[in-house]
Amino acid sequence: MSDASGFMVAAYLLTAAVLVGYAVVLSLRARAAERRLAELREESQRTGIRAAPRELPQLEAVGGSRVQA
């Protein structure tokens, strides 16, 4: 194999390693997030604690002015 072919082999090996490696990392991260989510959901059901609302309600004072809670 010539030196130049070595560069080609290196390029294809690098491509395969990056694509497979990233797929494995994605899969592990997805599993970890879903496992943790399942744990917290179970804990929520057990303790009755629910997720905080993303948007806080607007409270209207008697005088009519709106206050962001």
Place this chain on the structure above:
Amino acid sequence: MTNRSALIRLLGGAAGLAVVGAFWVGLVLAPPDRLMGDVQRIMYVHVPAAWSGFLAFFVVFVSSIAYLARRDERFDHLAHAAAEVGVVFMALAIALGSIWGKPTWGVWWTWDPRLTSSAVLLAIYLGYLALRGVTDDPERRARWSAAVGIIGFLDVPIVYLSVLWWRTLHQPPSSPETIARPMLLALWSGVAAFTLLLAFFVAVRYRTARAEAELELLEVSHV
């Protein structure tokens, strides 16, 4: 398993097979180039990787505009997912270009306009990902990221047109009419396979981003 999970798995399987097929076409079916020999085969992975990076950044651009228009956090999650996947493909494209450059140009790297603008593009989206870690407020994070996602995309046409605007070492885009059929097949099969893989990666990363956002809320509640 939900329908969506099955669909993502199917997409992953199809993308994996397509990449194996594209490697076979590029390494076995396509002939070596008359002047560059086997090194030219690097183009069959370098060009698809760069294309996938550009396409991912286009998804970030469109999702960022959609987020600012609708304030729907799903667009922010999609932009986040596409930015991360785009960074992987862009970094791969630059590394492959460098491996091709050494035997062809005699250097691993040169501050040529195409190479420099590509490095700047990678830095912009690395910055985008870093910016997301600066604030814990999901709304502010999404707004800031959307601004970078829109402005950052301006570098994509600069990267593409740099070889036409300036005198560069990097060759201008090839015309399909001037490429031999088996070589064109290798290039197109690579582009198709990497596009499928991009869709699979973004779909998986998007689901994780959604789960992470829900986790953020639940963890705050449990503190």
